[in-house]
Amino acid sequence: MKKLVHTPDGVRDIYGEEFKRKVIVEDRVKSIIRTYGYDEIQTPTFEYFDVFSNEIGTTPSKELYKFFDKEGDTLCLRSDFTPSIARCVAKYFDEETSPIRLTYSGNTFINNLSLQGKLKETTQVGCELMNDGSVQADAEMINLVIEVLLSTGLKNFQISLGEMNFFKGLCEAAGINEDDELTLREAISTKNSFAANEMIKSFDCSDAIKEQLLGCVNCIGGIDKIREMKNLVTNERSKFAIERLEKIVDVLKVYGNEGYISFDLGMLSKYNYYTGVIFKAYTYGIGDALVKGGRYDNLLESFGSSKPAIGFVVVIDDLLMALRGQNISIVTNNDITVIEYDDSSYEESIIKAQQLRKEGKAVSLVRK
Numbered sequence: 103m104k105k106l107v108h109t110p111d112g113v114r115d116i117y118g119e120e121f122k123r124k125v126i127v128e129d130r131v132k133s134i135i136r137t138y139g140y141d142e143i144q145t146p147t148f149e150y151f152d153v154f155s156n157e158i159g160t161t162p163s164k165e166l167y168k169f170f171d172k173e174g175d176t177l178c179l180r181s182d183f184t185p186s187i188a189r190c191v192a193k194y195f196d197e198e199t200s201p202i203r204l205t206y207s208g209n210t211f212i213n214n215l216s217l218q219g220k221l222k223e224t225t226q227v228g229c230e231l232m233n234d235g236s237v238q239a240d241a242e243m244i245n246l247v248i249e250v251l252l253s254t255g256l257k258n259f260q261i262s263l264g265e266m267n268f269f270k271g272l273c274e275a276a277g278i279n280e281d282d283e284l285t286l287r288e289a290i291s292t293k294n295s296f297a298a299n300e301m302i303k304s305f306d307c308s309d310a311i312k313e314q315l316l317g318c319v320n321c322i323g324g325i326d327k328i329r330e331m332k333n334l335v336t337n338e339r340s341k342f343a344i345e346r347l348e349k350i351v352d353v354l355k356v357y358g359n360e361g362y363i364s365f366d367l368g369m370l371s372k373y374n375y376y377t378g379v380i381f382k383a384y385t386y387g388i389g390d391a392l393v394k395g396g397r398y399d400n401l402l403e404s405f406g407s408s409k410p411a412i413g414f415v416v417v418i419d420d421l422l423m424a425l426r427g428q429n430i431s432i433v434t435n436n437d438i439t440v441i442e443y444d445d446s447s448y449e450e451s452i453i454k455a456q457q458l459r460k461e462g463k464a465v466s467l468v469r470k
Contacts, residue, residue, distance in 0.1 A: 112214065112222030122434040124225070124422055128207065130253045131227045131416055138246055140205035140229045145186040147208070151176040153185050158404050159374025160185050165213050179211035182373070184398065184413055187230050192405035198233060202409075205229040220390075221419055228395075228415035235399060235410030237346060240379050241353035243412050247383055247393050248359045250416060255430040259385040261362050262322075264369035265347055266376050266396075268331075271339030272315050276307040286315075291370040295319055310336070321367035325351060328365045346379065375401040381414070387427025392420040438464045 109115060116124060151168060154160045161181040168178045180186060183206055195202055207227040214220045229246070231239050244261060251259055269290070273283045282301070289298040302315045314335050321331050325348070332344040347365065354360040371380050371394070380396030395414025402409045425432065439458060443451035455465040 110222075112220070114221070119434060119436075120422075123425075123432040124418060126432050126434065127254050127422060127425070128225070128227060128418055131250050131418070131421075132205070132207065134250045134253045135205045135227070135229050135246065138203070138229075138242070140203040143187065143190065143204045143206050144208070145183070145190055145206065146180070148177050148179050149186055149189070151178050153189055154178055154181055158185050158401070161212060162372075167211050167213055180208070181210055181212045183208070183210065183226060183228055183415060184230065184373075184375070185401065187413070188398075188401045188411070189405045191230075191232055191409065192402050192407035195232075196407045201234040201239070202232040203229065204232075224420075225418040226415045227418060228413060230411060230413035232402070232409045232411040234412075235397075237349045238353060239410075239412055240346075240397065241350050241357070243395060243414055244350065244363075244381055245354060245357045245359050247381070247395065247414055247416075248357075248362050251383060251385075251393070251421075254421060255425060255432070256385060256421070256428070258428070259362065259383055260364050261381055261383050261393075262364050262366045262369055263347055263350070264366050264380045265343035266370065266378055266380060267343035267346075268335075268340045268367050269318060269370055271337045271341075271343065272311065272318060272335065274339065275335075275337040276305050276311045276315060278305060278307075287370045288372075290319055290368045291372065293368070314340075317367075319368050321365070323365060325365070328367060331367060343378075350379065371396060373398075379412070385424045385428070387424045388420050390417075390420060392417050392424055435464075438466055440466050440468055442468050442470045444470045 151166070152158075154166055156163060166178040166181055168176055171177055187204060187206065191202060191204070205228065207225070209223050209225050211223050214222055231243060244263070247261060269287065273286070278286070282305075286298060286301050289301060298319050299316060302312050305312060305315075317331055317334060321327060328344050328347060332341055335341055351360055351363060354363060369380060369382065375398045376396040377399045378397035382391035383393035384391055393414055393416050395412070397410070397412040399410040402411065441451045441455055451467055455467055458465045
């Protein structure tokens with residue numbers, strides 16, 4: 103019987119020129135993040151199931167790769183870095199009062215449906231800023247995303263900003279229960295306007311509140327668009343959310359990068375732990391966001407700590423796809439010196455090869 107030589111569905115081998123480009127792009131991303139003062143951290147590839155449970159508000163259980171250890175505890179492969187970093191910070195940095203800046207890289211594993219055409223194993227680089235709940239922290243993270251993408255050669259992209267508190271405020275004003283809120287959020291986040299509109303019409307609330315909820319579904323555009331919504335809404339929580347977005351843009355103007363920003367008040371994440379600003383980076387050539395992030399001020403409480411936090415993750419595989427689709431070249435170093443040898447010249451060839459290697463050159467010894 104012939105041995106299996108192919109990979110399971112949703113994973114792939116990466117080698118040669120493609121892998122060299124991947125390493126270069128990862129290094130560029132990490133290099134920019136380091137300039138902002140982020141320290142590297144490594145967490146386990148698998149964790150206890152509770153770290154990614156429904157109560158935490160991370161990846162749905164059906165999308166986790168779960169297995170058991172010899173004690174019978176349920177473990178799962180890492181699907182999302184943020185809960186792992188939150189667990190780690192709660193354990194080792196609980197007494198820290200200054201801002202905590204951490205960056206990470208590695209692979210995540212999500213058991214997507216095969217029909218979705220998504221990779222089940224992806225490489226991610228990201229960072230988390232904890233112990234800072236300010237507008238300045240929000241703007242720093244968003245500006246960092248912009249500079250990270252620019253460092254890879256990408257130029258045509260947009261960072262779309264949303265605010266969970268805007269939607270939450272409207273739901274509170276409408277008196278929507280938690281189950282209906284989750285269902286409506288799913289419809290809005292997947293841009294299922296028909297389902298969202300039908301659901302909103304069925305709510306027992308004023309026509310004004312329904313109009314505001316309907317406006318949330320398609321509120322996409324520039325700063326003027328969200329200011330229109332601020333004048334329309336009447337609850338303080340939603341107004342505060344838009345004012346927060348306005349302040350973020352004011353800080354980004356200081357960085358000089360406000361031109362990459364747009365708004366989508368109907369952008370709602372599947373991760374339930376987000377509590378404030380959320381953002382995604384989009385570009386041509388791929389159907390999903392290549393950067394995702396947001397504020398999650400309550401997540402650390404699940405691990406016994408209490409710290410405001412914000413973070414983002416760059417999906418390296420999607421970033422490479424975008425660069426390739428836009429014909430942005432990543433120059434790799436393929437200079438390998440080949441030294442041929444035979445029995446009589448072997449020792450001399452080794453000495454020559456070692457000298458070149460000390461000079462930082464790549465050398466292959468090949469028998470004639």
